[in-house]
Amino acid sequence: MRERGRTRRLLGLGTRTGSALLRTRLGGQSDWRALGEALFEGLSELKGPAMKLAQIMAQWDDLLPPELAEELSRLQRQATPMPWEGIRRTLDAEYGDLERVFERVETTPFASASMGQVHRAVTRDGETVVLKVQYPGLDRVLEDDLVQLRRLMRLGRWLRVPQARLDALFEELAASLRGELDYRAEAESLARYRARYAHLDDLVIPEPLPALCGARILAMRYVAGTPLRELEGAEDAVRQRLATTLADWLTEELFTHGELHADPHAGNFAADEAGRLVIYDLGAVIPVPRERLAAMMRLLRATLDADAMAMDAALRELGGRQGEGAPLALYRESAEAVAPLFAPGPQDFGDVRVHRRLRDLSPRVWAAMDRLQPPADTLLLSRTLNGHYWNLVRLGARLDMHARVRPLLARVGA
Template sequence: MSKPTLGESKSPGGRKQQTQAPASRTKRFLKLAGMTASVAGNYAADRVRRRFSEPDNHEERQRQAYNKMANQIADTLGELKGAVMKVGQIASQTQDFLPKEFSEALQRLQKEAPPMAYSVIEKQIINELGAAPEELFEHFDSEPYAAASIGQVHRARTREGKEVIVKIQYPGVDKSVNSDLKQLKLTLKLGGLLKLPKESVDQLFNEIRERLNEELDYENEARNIKAFVKFHKKDKGLIIPKVVESLSSRRVLTMECVEGDHISEVTTEKYPQETINLIGQRLFRTMADQLFKFQAIHGDPHAGNFAFRPDGTVIMYDFGCVKKLKTEIVDAYKKALVAALNEDYGALDHYLIDLGVRIEDKPSVDEDYYAMWRDIFIVPFADRDLHYDFAEANLHKQVASKASTIFKYMESFRPPVESIFIDRMIAGHYWMMKRLGVQAAFRRELECYLELDA
């Protein structure tokens, strides 16, 4: 059985520990400032080189320059951990505002991070809970269970004999968020990497800052967990581990240990196709219920935040990143989906304006452009009864092949700041459905959700 990851990466498994606490704010600033100066210098030098080179070589030179800058940024963010590493992980999942070379380089940040030394973790627990781990728990594993960008997880057993996992935030991470993001935004700007107007960039980074500050507040996460447990209390086959409040604080979160199989262990040898399909149904309904009914969504839906059992049970971890949605945004999103299903592209354009995706006073968008994207995304929902095989899905490849068409209407759109976490949730579930090999027909269920509050 795999461990509950709580959003952290896989077990460190003997990797060399980072013996020092994360860099101080001053050291972080200097490190990021050095990265910014280097990226800006490389960008300026590349522009000069391209000016005096053959036009046919411009695209290749730009690709090489982007790769060099992307790898430097990824290396620096991975070393510093904290907020900037978390932003890098978010950015790796989208190409809405960064060149593809950066999305590819930043994918390294999704991998396992070196853990902090136990002495750092012990001191943080004493500062937060007022006593050493051996005084608070009957047993506390000094070896980390998992480690990632903003904290790490240790397994323990309470004085009452309950098996738990304890998530401890790295010291000082929460105090560096604003300065980290400000410096990262400057790096991307001076590197000529942001393909957006200033207003959109500011909105996007403000949204990320809000979610990060929430995620770094474990008391907020505890409240989120309670709310989601209550909302899903009647959902058979879905488990959300509960919080042990007496052993939790703003930077330490103790939860009951609920284990399941990692997605890589969900194979047809262990899980019949019918069970895999049941898991897919539960994932779809959970996502749709949160979006359309609860209007609050799990904002970090990667495979590490879910586990599964051979009876079809789904376990959800990590509620630090939760996006509470405005009713008008949910309504506009629902109406946009209905318009797309009905191929009513005039209405779709209108609802995209309501969502803040389309800029109302910018050039209109050709219906053929909307039809192209609609024809890609409709495929899993095209038939009401015929099951779609997500294992064979290639929507991501089709989207990538059409990426160049985005530039034609670049002026007419802005990043979906209000709905960016909805898109992230849907993309995360798509990849889980594909990795699981779910076979399902979701069209009828989708139509039921879209008729709510009609």
Template sequence: MTDIPRRTAARTAKLASLPLGAAGRAAAGWGRRLAGGDGDEISAQMMQKSAEQLFAVLGELKGGAMKFGQALSVFEAAVPEEYAAPFRESLVKLQSAAPPMPPRDVDRMLSEQFGRGWRGRFTEFDDTPAAAASIGQVHRAVWRDGREVAVKVQYPGAEQALLSDLRQLSRMSRLMQPFLPGLDIKPLISELQDRMAEELDYRDEADNQRAFAAAYDGDPQVLVPKVVASAPKAMVSEWVTGRKLSDVIARGTQEERDHAALQLSEFLYASPERVGLLHADPHPGNFLLLDDGRLMVIDFGAVARLPDGMPRPLSEMLRLALAERPVDLLAHLRREGFVRAGSQMTADEAMAYLAPFTEPMHTESFRFDRAWLQKQAERVGDLRSPQFNTGRELNLPAQYLLVHRVTMGTIGVLCQLDADVPLRGIVQQWNPWIFEDSPASG
């Protein structure tokens, strides 16, 4: 493991090259403008080249860089089409691919976790990884009782890599901001840092997965693979094959996309009530559709612990907004710490800012698509927009960071699916009191 500092230094150098590359392209573009080039065309070329470099580097690395890239990929639908098209394929790859670690490292890690005779636990073990995640990779194998299993193995030095990547990425947040107008990237990186320790211990992930598997055992809509064995840096669970959600996004029929969106929405809104936990990493790489129509959910390293279901302050916020009670809504936001001290925000401004969160629940079915999400991103990201200043006066209490991440991430995935979703009915099923005072659906 003596090469970890050298690997970390190389990773840092690659990440550090991103802002330097962008600066170089900006200088070149400025020169072409002086020579009479078309400003919009040059800006688009610069954005495309920066995007290509950004996602090429994030895709090559593991750890925090890939994890951040995965989180970023969920919001691809918010990026204007002229910028999104050139690197959409790279974004999709970030959801499920990374360079594999050598077989000798796999053997060393599994020997440390399960003992030198670890191969005796399996009747078959494929040394070629079947998939890659942000801090580990997955191998297909057959457990000693004949079950096909997935063996998740953490990359050597993952902890050091995560720390290094996240520190470097926090310095790069200004470079990434143009890709996602309206999204404050720094809190996302801060949240990743806060949750890193949980995700590094696969025993925690195994416990989370066991809880979900027990709650959804025999469920007609959702399948969570059962855990077979776990250790701090390795985990074994049942192997199930399904169609990747990214494939449904890219090639699915409207019926398939609507079905996937329905299953995903129902799972995420129901699990706080059914499990007391919320799957907190909603990118397409963690969801697959089975041949029988069920949604298979994997990767439970990040969860929000909600023993009493969805937090009441968040539900109350939604209830007051749906009931069109702006004065009561603003008072609630101030009381619960959602508004910064000294803010002069008005009740109408608070209602207007939260409108996108309630809009999908004013009708029986709502169409989530890229055009709608891009409009929302422009609305809160435009310096000239009233909502931009409103957003600066709002605050997100730390205990709701993961729930907010899931909400925003789910909206991003639904818009990638370009789907019609009966969200009002789903939310009403699990939190009916939210709609007690709201106007009738349209």
């Protein structure tokens, strides 16, 4: 009965979204903020796959109407928490006598996500920890939710998103959510990343506590931090330090270890009191094969050289060329839009002229995706890097990407 209720609510939200999109396609006006508020309220209560999709779409700053994107972004930091009674049942099932393990567990979460929510606790030894608790019953409703979600995603065609891209996004989302059901895997990722990046003094990754972890509970030492989205008013030196750390870490992830943190929404990042970058969530880490990375760097090389034919060839190598490909003029415009970020010397990621041009160009690029249809792994890598780019924009980063990229191009033979 409860599952049927979820289905009805998902279909209701889909109908409301479809109506707003149809009015816009017919030349009418839609109240995007009102739609965003309705989606926020409905999805933050339902949790699960639909909420995860909305969080991903909120990262598409270049696609959604600004009012809608702003409301959906609240799902990354203000989602309605699940009542304590359901969370308590999961804790009791894992620990048995909760009072035997913990002196106290805060009943009000300080973070709510699509798959679980986070509660602070104090152990009997007096240590403050955080418990990421999976929403009860999520494993039972996941597959049914995914069926409904695939139907709802057809609405993306009204935003001129090619069906191939929607299909790839769905497969990516489904695989990610199934993997995120096991919190032991995330605990292993935390331990691996802590050991791997221990030399980066400005990077903090919470320590998992294996003795307190289970399939549906991830326990970590508590690390306080100010969320990235709340750092716009922070001192410039702090923001530049965070941006540099983020860029250094991403470079090492990709070019040394062949992996990438694939959930770059701003709620997963923070700054501690010392101004160090904190990464809270490692539930989604993807492998990046060296040949895939090299092919993408060859595309970047062609883009920086403004060589439209080489850009087309690089996309064909990535599996992204179908039919005639995109107009050469679109390749050239894309190259011109990207070039300022890679000019010699520090470039300002906060320069609205740069990402305004990228936003203006984006609809034409998406329209061309009917002929440019990269495989799912390339789309996931592209989306993830795009999310990290917007985090650098939010920080107002000033980075010398020319100096950073040239050695990397040579390193992979691009």
